[in-house]
Amino acid sequence: MQTGELIGSGRSADVFALDDDWVLRRYRADRDAAREAAVMTYLARHGYPVPHVREPAMGQGRDRLPRTDLVLQRLHGPSMRQALRQDEVTxxxxxxxxxxxxxxxxxxxxRAPGSPGDRVLHLDLHPDNVMLTGxxxxxIDWHNTLEGPPGVDWGMSALILAEVALRPGDWTDKARGALGALLRRLPRLAPDxxxxxxxxxxxxQARNWRALxxxxxxxxxxxxxxxxxxVLALLPPSPP
Ligand SMILES: Nc1ncnc2c1ncn2[C@@H]1O[C@H](COP(=O)(O)OP(=O)(O)O)[C@@H](O)[C@H]1O
Ligand SMILES: [Mg+2]
Incomplete structure (x- = not known):
């Protein structure tokens, strides 16, 4: 597929503009994007905010795309990390x-029957994987997605923020502030x-995933x- 301008690049993928509505996301390593495409399509059907995955036109199965590639709805707006850097969000x-x-x-x-309470997890939900659109x-960036206990997803987001908060530099205070706010919401949003x-x-479990x-x-x-x-120090005390 003819790719356009490179508009984004993370640790694992490059993202090219196709036109104003679509991008091509391509893994740099030989990774199969089919699993995350299926999860994103499922989540979009349930009203969850993910970029739409473009189905290939009739007669062109997904196998016509290299396994490393996905065609995704193009999102317009900064990542939440960029917005935080510019003080556009607190x-x-x-x-x-x-x-x-x-x-x-x-x-x-x-999506799949598993242990009771298991849900679709993102497992890399941090400010650089959220785009602030109109x-x-x-x-975005569903390459780690699995089904499992929601607490592991909360733990993963918290740990990623905590790692940044512990690194001396410009992000220390902002990451600590974000972590505190995340943990304060936990008891109300996910009491279990x-x-x-x-x-x-x-x-x-989240720590062990991060170690891998x-x-x-x-x-x-x-x-x-x-x-x-x-994370443990900033957790709000549990009710008596
Ligand atoms: N659907 C999209 N529309 C516009 N830009 C995107 C889209 N998806 C990703 N990007 C850009 O590409 C960057 C890398 O994408 P991402 O999926 O996070 O890959 P990685 O796994 O390499 O981090 C993002 O930070 C963002 O700037
Ligand atoms: Mg990313």
Whole structure:
């Protein structure tokens, strides 16, 4: 497929404009995008804010696209990270928006029968994977999506913010503010979720997923442990 201008690039994919309405998202490594395409289509059908996935025209099966490619609705607007950098949104708004997006996602009925309570999870829902469009926030980058307990998704978003909050630099205060706001929303939006760091706790599961992420690396383990401690320190006390 003829690609246009490169308009975005993250850790795993490049995104090219096709026209004003569509983009081509292409994995740089040989990864199959079919699974996330199916999840995004399912979520869109349930009213969840994801970019629409363009079905190939009649007679052109998805197999006509390289397995690394997806054609997605083009979103117009900054990522929530860009908006935070420019002070167009506050850290509290970022945390609240992430919390609302997590809660809405976990209210979508599960796709596949699994353990009771399992839901579609994003597992990488952070400010760079939310685009602020004229129609509200839209969640991109579904490459980690799985079904599982919602608490792991909350734990993952919290840990990612905590890791940034622990890194000295421009983002420290903003990330900490966003993390505090996210955790303050948790008891009301997801009263059943317990973010605990016991052996089988949601925070431990999220931590273990993060440890497997190649970007974390072996020397990232102490940072992850500190991030777990920061999340626990900022959790609102549970009601008596
Ligand atoms: N549907 C889209 N419309 C417009 N820009 C997009 C779209 N999807 C992604 N982008 C841009 O491309 C960047 C990388 O996309 P993303 O799906 O997050 O890939 P990665 O896995 O590499 O992080 C995003 O930060 C955003 O700037
Ligand atoms: Mg991304």
């Amino acid at each position: 850290p509290a708004e970022v945390g609240t928006t992430l919390a609302d997006l997590l809660s809405r996602l976990h209210h979508v009925p599960p 129609n509200g926030p839209v969640v 979720v317990v973010l605990d760091a016991t052996d089988t706790g949601c925070l431990t 992420d190649p970007a974390t690396g072996e020397d990232g383990t102490p940072v992850l442990d500190d991030a777990v401690s920061l």
